Amino acid sequence: MHPLDALYAPPPAPPAMHAPDGFFAPWLSILGWVVLAVLIAVALRQTRSQLGERQVPLMGVLAAAIFAGQMLNFTIPGGTSGHLLGGALAAILLGPWAALLVMTAVIAVQGLVFQDGGLLVMGLNIINMGVITAFVGYFVHRPLSRLLKGTSGTLASAFVAAYLSMVVTAAFAAVELAVSGSSPLGFALPAMVGVHAIIGVGEGLLTIFALGFILAARPDVVQGAAAPGRRSAGFALAGLAAALAITLLAPFASPYPDGLERVAEVAASPAEVEIPPVGFTVPDQPRFFGAPGDAPYEVLPDYTVPLLGQSGIGTIAAGMIGVLVVFAVAWGAARLLRRTAHDGHARP
Amino acid sequence: MPPEILIDDLSFSYPGGTRALDSISLSIEPAERVALVGPNGAGKSTLLLQLNGLLRPAQGRVLIGGLAVEEPHLGTIRARVGMLFQNPDDQLFNPRVFDDVAFGPLHMGLPADEVRARADAALQAVGMAAYAGHISHHLSLGQKKRAAIASVLSMSPSLLALDEPTSGLDPRARRQLIDLLAGMSVTLLCATHDMRMAAELFERTVIMDGGRVVADGPSARLLADEALLAAHGLEHP
Amino acid sequence: MHIHIADAYHEAASPLHRLDARVKVPVALALILCISLAPTGVFGVYVAYFALIMALAVLARLEPGLVLRRSLVALPFAGAAAALIFTVPGQTLARVPLLSWAISVEGLLRFSSIVFKSLLAAQAAVLLLAVTRFTDTLWALGELRMPRTLVGIVSFMLRYLFVLADEAGRMARAREARSASLEDRQRRSILFEARTTGRMIGALIVRSIERSERVYNAMLARGYDGRSLALDAPPLPVRDVIAGLGVTLAAAAILAVSLL
Numbered sequence: 001m002h003p004l005d006a007l008y009a010p011p012p013a014p015p016a017m018h019a020p021d022g023f024f025a026p027w028l029s030i031l032g033w034v035v036l037a038v039l040i041a042v043a044l045r046q047t048r049s050q051l052g053e054r055q056v057p058l059m060g061v062l063a064a065a066i067f068a069g070q071m072l073n074f075t076i077p078g079g080t081s082g083h084l085l086g087g088a089l090a091a092i093l094l095g096p097w098a099a100l101l102v103m104t105a106v107i108a109v110q111g112l113v114f115q116d117g118g119l120l121v122m123g124l125n126i127i128n129m130g131v132i133t134a135f136v137g138y139f140v141h142r143p144l145s146r147l148l149k150g151t152s153g154t155l156a157s158a159f160v161a162a163y164l165s166m167v168v169t170a171a172f173a174a175v176e177l178a179v180s181g182s183s184p185l186g187f188a189l190p191a192m193v194g195v196h197a198i199i200g201v202g203e204g205l206l207t208i209f210a211l212g213f214i215l216a217a218r219p220d221v222v223q224g225a226a227a228p229g230r231r232s233a234g235f236a237l238a239g240l241a242a243a244l245a246i247t248l249l250a251p252f253a254s255p256y257p258d259g260l261e262r263v264a265e266v267a268a269s270p271a272e273v274e275i276p277p278v279g280f281t282v283p284d285q286p287r288f289f290g291a292p293g294d295a296p297y298e299v300l301p302d303y304t305v306p307l308l309g310q311s312g313i314g315t316i317a318a319g320m321i322g323v324l325v326v327f328a329v330a331w332g333a334a335r336l337l338r339r340t341a342h343d344g345h346a347r348p
Numbered sequence: 349m350p351p352e353i354l355i356d357d358l359s360f361s362y363p364g365g366t367r368a369l370d371s372i373s374l375s376i377e378p379a380e381r382v383a384l385v386g387p388n389g390a391g392k393s394t395l396l397l398q399l400n401g402l403l404r405p406a407q408g409r410v411l412i413g414g415l416a417v418e419e420p421h422l423g424t425i426r427a428r429v430g431m432l433f434q435n436p437d438d439q440l441f442n443p444r445v446f447d448d449v450a451f452g453p454l455h456m457g458l459p460a461d462e463v464r465a466r467a468d469a470a471l472q473a474v475g476m477a478a479y480a481g482h483i484s485h486h487l488s489l490g491q492k493k494r495a496a497i498a499s500v501l502s503m504s505p506s507l508l509a510l511d512e513p514t515s516g517l518d519p520r521a522r523r524q525l526i527d528l529l530a531g532m533s534v535t536l537l538c539a540t541h542d543m544r545m546a547a548e549l550f551e552r553t554v555i556m557d558g559g560r561v562v563a564d565g566p567s568a569r570l571l572a573d574e575a576l577l578a579a580h581g582l583e584h585p
Numbered sequence: 586m587h588i589h590i591a592d593a594y595h596e597a598a599s600p601l602h603r604l605d606a607r608v609k610v611p612v613a614l615a616l617i618l619c620i621s622l623a624p625t626g627v628f629g630v631y632v633a634y635f636a637l638i639m640a641l642a643v644l645a646r647l648e649p650g651l652v653l654r655r656s657l658v659a660l661p662f663a664g665a666a667a668a669l670i671f672t673v674p675g676q677t678l679a680r681v682p683l684l685s686w687a688i689s690v691e692g693l694l695r696f697s698s699i700v701f702k703s704l705l706a707a708q709a710a711v712l713l714l715a716v717t718r719f720t721d722t723l724w725a726l727g728e729l730r731m732p733r734t735l736v737g738i739v740s741f742m743l744r745y746l747f748v749l750a751d752e753a754g755r756m757a758r759a760r761e762a763r764s765a766s767l768e769d770r771q772r773r774s775i776l777f778e779a780r781t782t783g784r785m786i787g788a789l790i791v792r793s794i795e796r797s798e799r800v801y802n803a804m805l806a807r808g809y810d811g812r813s814l815a816l817d818a819p820p821l822p823v824r825d826v827i828a829g830l831g832v833t834l835a836a837a838a839i840l841a842v843s844l845l
Contacts, residue, residue: 020706020707021617021621021659021706021707022620022621022702022704022705022706023662023665026621029621044732044734044735054797056737056738056813058794059738060737060738060741060745061800062790062794063738063739063742064745064748064749064793065749065789066790067742067746067750068753068789069753069785069786069790071753072753072757072782072785072786073782074778074781074782075778076775084782089786102738105739109719109739109742109746111710112714112719112722113592113719113743114592114593115593115658115707115714116658118617118659118703118707118710119613119614119617119710120614120621120706177665181695182669182699183665183666184672186672187665188665188668191665192665202775202779205775205776205779205780205783206783208783209779209780209783209786210783210784210786212787213783213784213787213791214787214790217788217791218791218794218795221791400805400806402802402805423808426805426808431803433799433802433803435799438799438803439800439803441745441800441803442744443720443723443743451809452807454814455810455812455814456808460816483720485744485747499807503807
């Protein structure tokens with residue numbers, strides 16, 4: 001696909017990231033909005049103290065740059081194209097809170113102007129593409145670039161940070177889909193993480209080259225990325241942990257009657273009931289306008305087996321090994337670059 | 349009545365060391381129209397940015413209407429000095445034209461109906477009333493420049509500081525802009541390369557070069573002095 | 586030269602277009618919420634919602650085909666849900682030949698319900714976007730208590746989006762012009778492509794930062810002091826509120842009937 005074509009078409013999104021309405025459960029979507037509202041409030045306070053009066057024009061125009069940057073795709077041999085999401089890059093440049101606001105703007109405009117992504121689920125979409133990517137990107141890049149030192153260290157860390165930001169957010173999205181009953185975890189998790197384990201390479205490459213250009217042209221911008229204070233870092237990690245906990249524990253919070261209902265079905269006709277890796281409640285016979293007693297079970301699907309079945313654990317293990325491999329490669333590349341680079345004096 | 353602009357022994361250097369302004373002294377009376385000419389790098393834009401405190405002098409001082417350009421007067425001064433930047437896209441930062449024209453009076457703390465009245469009047473004055481609801485991006489360069497002028501006119505400035513207003517304009521848009529400026533009663537200080545406009549609109553010319561004022565006098569005399577102009581990289585209109 | 590990015594607004598003079606944006610945005614969200622809460626397998630509900638949406642589309646002077654077509658963007662995501670056909674336990678309808686996966690009736694119901702609901706929700710979004718200018722949507726969100734700073738950020742983004750897209754287009758064209766040789770085309774590896782594109786993105790970002798500094802100066806010059814201000818809003822027309830409530834009640838009624 002010709003890169004210019006992208007500029008005449010609605011901005012393409014990384015696959016399976018801009019979820020349309022209907023794929024995340026309403027309760028989860030609303031929870032997503034609530035969590036996002038809190039995070040945005042914190043972000044606004046943080047950016048006001050970090051960036052001051054210039055925060056609005058800076059983040060606004062940068063959001064436009066990220067959006068425009070997302071439209072520039074590059075051809076991958078084999079006929080597909082890849083492009084930037086940008087959460088990690090924004091976080092490396094401006095810190096996680098400003099990046100959160102920037103990505104919120106980008107995703108909001110994509111949903112509300114170009115119809116890319118649903119409206120009710122936008123909170124979750126922003127959390128996936130804007131919060132998780134930004135925080136993973138930032139909290140991987142910062143310590144890693146300090147560890148590796150120098151410009152090449154910064155760039156190698158950026159690759160790892162951007163790569164991981166994609167993989168982790170894919171995992172979150174898969175769990176959200178599973179919790180919503182829209183896709184079994186045994187399918188969604190390996191599919192999403194697997195796909196993004198490859199897409200992440202593109203994100204890493206684009207991030208590294210963009211950052212390299214920015215470091216050369218305006219090093220003050222990257223240095224100016226104020227570190228969040230210890231307190232807000234703790235807040236961020238707590239928020240992330242809470243989000244993770246909620247998505248993982250929600251299935252176990254099923255109301256008792258649903259569980260009983262399930263057990264009753266199995267007891268009544270065991271031969272006909274298939275037990276899949278991850279279980280779902282089954283609706284009664286469909287009627288034209290619904291039967292009395294149908295609960296809105298979309299709201300809280302229950303699970304009869306632990307969330308992480310055999311396939312789930314295997315996927316996560318594979319993912320972790322992959323991450324370690326990527327890390328090792330990046331480390332090796334960084335050492336190599338440091339030996340050949342002239343810029344021993346450059347600081348991250 | 350104090351001068352509209354009083355610049356007293358002003359010096360300024362950019363971080364990095366280039367001395368952009370070197371002991372500049374200048375006095376401009378209310379309703380005067382002054383053209384600021386000189387080669388690129390002479391310091392014209394830098395001087396303009398001193399007038400409303402966007403840049404601060406390293407030495408010397410600037411007084412607008414008798415007020416020093418520093419806190420706590422900056423709000424008053426920024427309403428008084430209407431600055432037109434080189435690139436109107438930098439100055440029209442709201443999605444719609446009307447929002448940009450209303451921005452100034454809104455931030456002056458004026459009540460809503462006065463803000464609206466001033467915005468309407470300013471758009472009328474520049475002939476852009478029909479474009480109030482338009483998206484700035486869709487305007488031509490000439491229209492953008494006029495919208496930008498409206499966005500400062502709505503603040504009722506007593507002085508317009510313009511940075512290359514006619515650059516990039518086609519002959520018709522240029523003529524419209526010159527006629528618009530000709531009809532104004534406020535003090536005008538205009539940095540420009542457009543020597544014909546300088547000769548037509550501005551009765552006084554200040555020539556800058558290398559951060560200094562090298563000549564200051566009636567346009568009729570200065571702009572006819574070919575040797576002087578050539579010495580500073582300028583051409584006769 | 587302007588790049589035209591196709592946005593979803595559809596100019597027309599219709600009662601829906603004239604409605605106050607502060608009514609349209611919450612009502613659209615309420616409609617989407619009702620659709621999302623509809624139970625699985627109750628297809629009458631989907632038909633009812635479809636009728637409601639089509640009625641609104643006619644009222645908005647939109648051709649129904651347009652609304653339907655634009656909602657199809659939700660379909661590709663259905664791939665994620667397709668696995669439900671095989672994993673939801675229930676009556677086996679058939680088996681996939683080589684894999685011996687069981688297709689269950691309940692799985693098909695589940696899958697098709699998700700697909701229908703997401704299409705309906707997308708149609709509601711198409712309606713909203715087609716009858717509301719984004720500048721009005723943004724204004725409405727500010728009036729509905731979205732933090733003004735965030736409104737400001739989105740406003741700036743919108744303003745400079747097309748400017749930067751133009752710049753991106755110019756860079757892309759310049760890149761094409763410079764890489765005219767056949768040899769270059771063949772040598773293009775993913776690394777090369779990523780490097781060129783990455784640098785363009787970096788250039789966009791640097792330019793945007795420099796532009797933001799100039800814009801900030803222009804804002805200061807007009808008295809900006811960090812506050813995000815807005816002109817007070819006209820009062821909400823009662824007629825619009827009633828219309829909005831009407832649509833919301835209709836959507837809620839359909840949902841209520843389905844749950845009974």
